[in-house]
Amino acid sequence: MENIITSQDLKLYYGNFEALKGITVELAEREITALIGPSGCGKSTFLKTLNRMNDLVPGVRVEGQVLYHGQDIFAPEVDVTQLRKNVGMVFQKPNPFPMSIYDNIAYGPRLHGTHSKAELNDLVERSLRGASLWEEVRDRLKKSALGLSGGQQQRLCIARALAVQPDVLLMDEPTSALDPASTIRIEELMAELKKNYTVVIVTHNMQQAARISDKCAFFLLGEMVEIGPTEQIFSMPRDKRTEDYITGRFG
Numbered sequence: 001m002e003n004i005i006t007s008q009d010l011k012l013y014y015g016n017f018e019a020l021k022g023i024t025v026e027l028a029e030r031e032i033t034a035l036i037g038p039s040g041c042g043k044s045t046f047l048k049t050l051n052r053m054n055d056l057v058p059g060v061r062v063e064g065q066v067l068y069h070g071q072d073i074f075a076p077e078v079d080v081t082q083l084r085k086n087v088g089m090v091f092q093k094p095n096p097f098p099m100s101i102y103d104n105i106a107y108g109p110r111l112h113g114t115h116s117k118a119e120l121n122d123l124v125e126r127s128l129r130g131a132s133l134w135e136e137v138r139d140r141l142k143k144s145a146l147g148l149s150g151g152q153q154q155r156l157c158i159a160r161a162l163a164v165q166p167d168v169l170l171m172d173e174p175t176s177a178l179d180p181a182s183t184i185r186i187e188e189l190m191a192e193l194k195k196n197y198t199v200v201i202v203t204h205n206m207q208q209a210a211r212i213s214d215k216c217a218f219f220l221l222g223e224m225v226e227i228g229p230t231e232q233i234f235s236m237p238r239d240k241r242t243e244d245y246i247t248g249r250f251g
Contacts, residue, residue, distance in 0.1 A: 001028035004168060004198050005050055005087075010064040012045060012054065019045045021222045022064065029167070032190060032199040034213035034230065036206065037245065041219040043202045047170050050200065051087035052080050068168075085112060088161035092173040094153035096145035096160075101128075101137050104145045104156060108164040123163050131159035132189050151182025155189065169193060171201040175208065187212050206246060210234050218242045 005027040012020040020042050027033055035043040048054045050066060052073060066073045073083055085108070097104050105124045114120060124141070128134040133155045137148070145156055154174060161169055171190075175183040190212050193199055203209050209216055210230060217227040218237070226239050237243045244250055 001031065003027060004029045004069065006067045007049075008065045008067070010046070010049065010066060011062070012049060013061040014057065015059045019222050020049070023224045025217060025224060025227055027198060027200060029198045030194055030196070031214040032194050032201060032212055033215045033217060034209035035200065035202045035217050035219060036209050037219035038250070039204070042222040043219045044172050046219070047172055047200060047202050050168070050170055051084050051089055053089060055080065085164045086166050087168040087170060088164065088166035090154070090157050090161055090169065090171045090174050093177050094150060094157050096148070096153050096156050098144065098146055100142050101145045101148070101156065102141040104160050105163045108160060112164060127159040127163040130162045130193070131155045132185065132192070133159055149182070151178050151185060154178060154182065154186060158189065166197065168198045168200070171199065173202050173204060176204065183208075218245060220245070
């Protein structure tokens with residue numbers, strides 16, 4: 001498997017506070033990598049660095065490199081809009097736009113220059129099918145997205161991310177605001193998405209990480225303690241701190 005994103009000695013500071021301490025990691029294509037660890041340990045900060053979402057936070061400084069297909073994403077010539085098209089993001093709380101289901105999905109493609117009705121119709125259907133939502137909403141595409149249930153809204157946000165045809169999907173605790181049934185739907189969806197996309201997910205839920213990911217990275221106090229195949233991290237972690245966290249001794 002080819003590595004699609006590589007971070008090399010990545011450090012991130014909020015003012016004087018070092019939130020990420022030299023993270024080096026390789027993310028292979030068409031794999032799900034779960035980032036686990038207690039609250040405030042740097043998982044979401046690291047995730048948001050991969051498509052430069054942290055640029056929006058005042059006083060942020062980044063050192064080291066993040067390579068996407070071999071190109072440093074912090075290089076001056078990088079088009080951040082294009083980067084975020086290729087490396088999509090789904091947030092913890094579903095955040096549909098206050099517009100129709102159709103327009104939510106068509107928003108990104110229109111922004112990137114797709115205006116043909118036939119193309120947009122095709123993209124909307126493909127994206128909703130990709131997010132396992134088409135059958136539920138096909139007859140109400142013109143209705144407001146805000147009328148959907150929480151689980152449907154989150155799948156809509158996944159469809160919206162898919163509509164601009166990314167190759168990486170970043171998911172920041174995408175099921176933490178959802179009920180168990182919706183959580184299972186999203187997990188099943190991730191297994192499907194992995195066939196075509198590289199997925200990086202932040203999760204607080206150990207069982208979820210164990211169920212859905214191929215690789216697991218354990219973060220603690222801004223460090224990445226270890227990364228490896230999920231089975232190995234859960235059954236034979238190399239670091240005592242990982243073992244303590246996974247067995248519930250802290251966190």
